[in-house]
Amino acid sequence: MTPEHAPADIDVRQPNVARMYDFYLGGKDNYPADREAAEKVLAVAPRTPAIARANRAFLRRAVRYMAQDAGIGQFVDIGCGLPTQGNVHQVAQSARDDAKVVYVDNDPVVLAHARALLATDDAIVAVQGDLVRPHELLAEPRLRGLIDLDRPVGLLLISVAHCVSDDAVLKDAVATWCRALAPGSHIAVSHIALPTSGPDQLDVALRGARVYGETKANTAMTFRDRAQITEMFGGLELLEPGLVDLPDWRPEGAAESPAPIPLPGGHDDGPGFYLCGVARKGEGR
Numbered sequence: 001m002t003p004e005h006a007p008a009d010i011d012v013r014q015p016n017v018a019r020m021y022d023f024y025l026g027g028k029d030n031y032p033a034d035r036e037a038a039e040k041v042l043a044v045a046p047r048t049p050a051i052a053r054a055n056r057a058f059l060r061r062a063v064r065y066m067a068q069d070a071g072i073g074q075f076v077d078i079g080c081g082l083p084t085q086g087n088v089h090q091v092a093q094s095a096r097d098d099a100k101v102v103y104v105d106n107d108p109v110v111l112a113h114a115r116a117l118l119a120t121d122d123a124i125v126a127v128q129g130d131l132v133r134p135h136e137l138l139a140e141p142r143l144r145g146l147i148d149l150d151r152p153v154g155l156l157l158i159s160v161a162h163c164v165s166d167d168a169v170l171k172d173a174v175a176t177w178c179r180a181l182a183p184g185s186h187i188a189v190s191h192i193a194l195p196t197s198g199p200d201q202l203d204v205a206l207r208g209a210r211v212y213g214e215t216k217a218n219t220a221m222t223f224r225d226r227a228q229i230t231e232m233f234g235g236l237e238l239l240e241p242g243l244v245d246l247p248d249w250r251p252e253g254a255a256e257s258p259a260p261i262p263l264p265g266g267h268d269d270g271p272g273f274y275l276c277g278v279a280r281k282g283e284g285r
Contacts, residue, residue, distance in 0.1 A: 089123075125142045
């Protein structure tokens with residue numbers, strides 16, 4: 001994508017984490033500033049694309065589980081990022097024809113692409129919003145017109161919570177959503193965490209994250225430990241296998257057997273660097 005094709009209200013000179021993520025996944029919906037910043041990340045953390053793919057694979061497995069096994073037919077994907085292969089609506093609707101999806105992002109470029117992709121499907125909408133302003137999202141007319149909050153919802157917080165640096169703001173936002181969701185709802189989270197496999201890996205991870213600040217990307221990356229990420233679920237029932245590395249959440253078949261996530265820097269043993277899990281809201285919560 002060239003700057004000449006950017007929407008008028010987009011500053012293409014500032015790197016954007018959603019468009020950098022698109023670059024890691026091999027997409028073309030990014031600008032020179034995004035690519036330059038992403039290349040700097042790759043210089044210190046060359047396995048970042050592998051981690052992005054593992055994160056995307058977890059998203060697909062979590063949505064498939066919710067739609068097929070948990071019987072959930074409506075999803076809200078906050079911080080959805082740019083459309084790519086295996087989008088939430090594609091996975092959900094392959095499991096059940098009546099699946100409805102609301103995509104949420106605060107990036108106008110993301111919204112423009114999402115709306116173009118979804119223009120002919122009344123069961124999918126894309127709205128502008130932010131995780132840290134939950135009351136605005138919960139009152140958004142298009143979201144409320146499609147999603148029935150009196151029925152179970154699949155809430156997806158994939159690689160978005162670590163873009164919020166304020167712990168108290170994040171905790172309040174997620175708690176607000178948890179209160180609003182009906183019993184039987186599920187929440188899927190993936191989040192970067194500090195590696196537990198040695199000082200070298202820790203240094204690589206920190207240097208990779210530091211690039212986001214040095215390049216003045218639109219959001220920074222905030223590491224949280226296992227206890228902090230677990231706390232995000234707000235006491236909901238954390239489903240088996242719990243909070244685990246990306247490849248280890250309910251892998252599908254022998255080809256996707258549990259294995260350590262490739263760590264930025266070329267290491268193949270990075271336990272704890274990127275954690276994920278799915279929790280269920282029970283009755284009376």
